[in-house]
Amino acid sequence: MNTLASSVAPPLGLRGRLAQSGGWLLYLSGLLVLVMLLPSEAFEPGNRLYVFAIGLLGFWRYGLRSIHIVRSLLFLHRSFPRMRKQVEAAGAALAPSHIYLMVTSFRIDAETTAQVYRSVIQEACRCGWPATVVASIVEMSDQRLILELWRRLAPPPRVRLKIVRIPGTGKRDGLAQGFRAISRDMPDRDAVVAVIDGDTVLQPGVVASTAPFLKLMPTVGGLTTNEFCEVQGSYAMREWHRLRFAQRHMNMCSMALTKRVLTLTGRMSLFRAEIITDPGFIHDVEHDALDHWRLGRFKFLTGDDKSSWYSLMRMGWDTYYVPDAAISTIEHPPDPRFVAASRQLMFRWYGNSLRQNGRALKLGPAVLGWFTYYVLLDQRVLMWTGLLGLALAIAASLQYSAAYLIGFLLWVGITRLGMSLLLLLSGHRIGPSYPLFLYYNQVVGSLVKIAVFFRLDQQSWTRQKTKLASGNDHFQRRFNRWSSTAMIFSSVSVFAAMVMYIASSH
Numbered sequence: 001m002n003t004l005a006s007s008v009a010p011p012l013g014l015r016g017r018l019a020q021s022g023g024w025l026l027y028l029s030g031l032l033v034l035v036m037l038l039p040s041e042a043f044e045p046g047n048r049l050y051v052f053a054i055g056l057l058g059f060w061r062y063g064l065r066s067i068h069i070v071r072s073l074l075f076l077h078r079s080f081p082r083m084r085k086q087v088e089a090a091g092a093a094l095a096p097s098h099i100y101l102m103v104t105s106f107r108i109d110a111e112t113t114a115q116v117y118r119s120v121i122q123e124a125c126r127c128g129w130p131a132t133v134v135a136s137i138v139e140m141s142d143q144r145l146i147l148e149l150w151r152r153l154a155p156p157p158r159v160r161l162k163i164v165r166i167p168g169t170g171k172r173d174g175l176a177q178g179f180r181a182i183s184r185d186m187p188d189r190d191a192v193v194a195v196i197d198g199d200t201v202l203q204p205g206v207v208a209s210t211a212p213f214l215k216l217m218p219t220v221g222g223l224t225t226n227e228f229c230e231v232q233g234s235y236a237m238r239e240w241h242r243l244r245f246a247q248r249h250m251n252m253c254s255m256a257l258t259k260r261v262l263t264l265t266g267r268m269s270l271f272r273a274e275i276i277t278d279p280g281f282i283h284d285v286e287h288d289a290l291d292h293w294r295l296g297r298f299k300f301l302t303g304d305d306k307s308s309w310y311s312l313m314r315m316g317w318d319t320y321y322v323p324d325a326a327i328s329t330i331e332h333p334p335d336p337r338f339v340a341a342s343r344q345l346m347f348r349w350y351g352n353s354l355r356q357n358g359r360a361l362k363l364g365p366a367v368l369g370w371f372t373y374y375v376l377l378d379q380r381v382l383m384w385t386g387l388l389g390l391a392l393a394i395a396a397s398l399q400y401s402a403a404y405l406i407g408f409l410l411w412v413g414i415t416r417l418g419m420s421l422l423l424l425l426s427g428h429r430i431g432p433s434y435p436l437f438l439y440y441n442q443v444v445g446s447l448v449k450i451a452v453f454f455r456l457d458q459q460s461w462t463r464q465k466t467k468l469a470s471g472n473d474h475f476q477r478r479f480n481r482w483s484s485t486a487m488i489f490s491s492v493s494v495f496a497a498m499v500m501y502i503a504s505s506h
Contacts, residue, residue, distance in 0.1 A: 023432030027417070034410040039403050061385060062415075064378060069422060072253035076323060076425075079257055084324070087212045094212035095129055097190040100182050100273065101207070102134040104174040105142055105198035112199055112330050113142055117149050119202040124159045127207045132160045132185070136178035138168040171266075172304055176286035183277040190215065191273035195308075200267045201328045209325040210270055217259075221317025222308065224252070224261060224269040225325040228428075233333040233341070239433045240342060241331055243441075246428035249323065256321035260372040264312070264319060266305040268327045275312070284311040290355055292456060295480050301459040303352030310356060313363055342440075346448040348460070353379060354449065355456050383453065384495060386446035391495075395503035412439055450491070454484045 087094060101120050105113055117135070124131035135146050143163055150161055166177045175195070182193060192211045196202070206225060213223055227245050231238040255261045264271075275281050288300040288307040300307060312319060335341040357379055365373040393408035416435035423430050452458070457480060 020431060027413075027432050027435065031410065031413045031417075034406055034413065037406050038410065039401070064375075065419070068251060068254040069425070071255075071257045072250045073425065075253040075257040080253075080323060083213065083216065087216055090212070090216065094215040096192040096211050096215065097130070097188050098192075098273075099124070099127060099129050099131045099207060099211060100134055100185075100187070100191065100193040100276075101131065101196060102136060102175075102178045102182065102193060103196045103198060104136045104171055104178065106138050106168060106171065106174065108198045109332075110141070110145060112332075113145055114149065115201050115330065116196075116198060117146050118153070120196060121149060121153050121155060121159070123202045123204070123207050125153070125155050126204065127211075129211075130158045132162055132182075134162045134164060134178050134181055136164045136166060136174040136181075138166060138174075170301065172286050172288070172300075172307075175304060176282050179276050179282045179285070182273065183282075187273040187277065189272070189274055193271050193273050193276040195266065195269050195271065195276075197267045197329070199330045199332070201330065202268070203326045203328060206268075206325045206327060210322045213320060213322060214270060214272055217318070217320065219318045220259060220320045221275050221312045221315070222264045222269055222271040223320040223322055224263075224265050225321070225327055226252075226323050227265070227267060227327055227329060229329045229331050231331040231333070233331070233336070234338060236338040236433070237331075237333050237341060239431050240338070240437050242428065242431070243423075243434050243437050246423045246430065249428060250423065250425070252321040253323055255372065255375070256319075256323075258369055258371060259318035259320055260369055261319040261321045262309065262372070262375070263305050264309050267329050269305070269308070271308075275315075275317070281308070281311050281315075284308070290359070290456065294483055295457045296476055298457045300355065302348055303355060306352050306356040310360060313360065313367060316367070339444075343444065343448060346445055347452055350445065350449045351452045351456065351459060354453050383446045383449035386442045387495075388499070390443060391499045392503055395499050399503055450488065454487045454491075455480075 101124055103116060103120055105116070108116075117133075120133055124133055135142070137143060137146070143165070146161075146163065155161075162181055164174075164177050164181045166174050179193075187193075192214055194207060194211075210223060210225060214220055226249055229241045229245055231241045252261055285304055285307050288304075288310075289297055290300065291297045309319065333341040334344045357376055360368070361373065361376050368376070389408065389412075393405045397403070397405035413435065416438045419438055420430050420434040423434065
């Protein structure tokens with residue numbers, strides 16, 4: 001089983017190790033410079049309300065983060081190993097009757113498509129069970145490529161191929177057509193469906209190591225796996241993605257402790273066939289929409305993984321995470337510039353989460369569990385708390401002394417260093433840029449969340465460059481645009497007033 005990042009990520013060479021060492025020395029030197037810049041009075045008691053606000057904010061934020069770390073360690077070292085032993089002891093008794101490997105591909109380069117389908121076909125052969133590869137595609141060129149790969153790999157008779165051709169109307173339509181193709185097979189209750197994105201390469205053994213969990217745990221409707229990435233971009237973009245996947249792993253482990261993983265990623269997730277073939281589930285994925293009090297009704301373009309998760313929660317199913325099974329994704333940044341690309345990706349990711357958040361909270365603690373309910377509630381205020389510390393430090397430094405800002409930056413540097421070191425527990429390799437990217441994600445991510453929270457109807461794919469066509473009339477579109485701007489201005493004004501009040505109070 002692949003349990004560590006080293007099993008997926010390539011090892012660092014001599015130049016890489018030297019660069020990493022130099023980066024860490026540079027980062028520690030920067031912290032030392034901040035210490036030397038601090039005046040002596042920085043260590044004297046200051047503004048009581050300012051100190052209280054910063055302290056309360058830190059207690060809240062780091063308290064929740066500490067709970068996540070403890071929960072993830074309990075899952076990794078106690079809960080999951082017990083489940084893995086049960087799977088291994090049961091052996092063939094937990095095997096699915098049939099495994100469907102469904103891949104959706106649209107506007108992905110031929111080299112990536114070939115890697116993905118080669119890994120899928122090989123995994124279908126390797127697992128040893130009756131299997132069907134379902135290719136939901138748009139272009140004829142993809143069909144030719146898949147058929148040529150099938151001819152070369154020559155799978156055994158127990159492995160079949162289904163090609164579903166659809167118009168290029170979006171991933172949700174591709175998923176729905178693939179689900180309907182599986183439904184026509186009328187799979188039994190023990191069949192399993194792996195839903196795989198068109199840029200996901202399966203690691204050897206990932207299917208055999210995950211599918212038995214669905215039979216072991218009758219209440220689990222879907223599960224997902226650990227994820228690593230190969231980024232076709234700059235050093236900054238590669239490290240930023242790797243940091244995201246390390247954080248993802250820890251959060252997934254924490255939520256899996258109570259079988260409440262918050263997303264069934266479209267990169268690769270496994271579902272019971274009875275769920276995939278349920279007309280209600282297919283409708284949820286294909287036609288998911290939100291009725292907003294101000295923005296009206298609009299369909300979801302992105303976020304099919306959030307739609308599937310919400311559908312499972314609403315139907316009463318649990319969700320799970322298998323940390324020792326891995327996939328590798330091939331990431332193509334939407335822009336060669338790091339800031340532009342990261343902002344576009346954040347806009348899509350955070351938009352998906354926030355569109356999901358309100359209706360998920362309405363399910364209540366009885367369905368979600370109290371911890372999951374609190375985590376979802378925290379997502380709604382995180383966009384403001386992520387900016388509060390920096391805003392207070394800037395306001396206090398302008399009003400009193402630059403020592404406030406220097407001290408805050410030192411605090412950020414030390415705490416993010418500690419948070420980066422804790423990510424080693426995930427098995428993912430960390431780099432000297434991680435502390436900087438952690439705070440970049442906090443500040444820029446908060447700004448993006450505020451922008452998208454008031455513009456939930458604005459959606460776009462980053463790879464396909466497609467946007468949601470608004471069905472509203474001209475007045476509604478203008479009203480949405482101007483009311484969103486007004487609400488952002490009002491909210492930011494209230495936030496700024498609160499910051500100035502705290503910073504100026506004695």
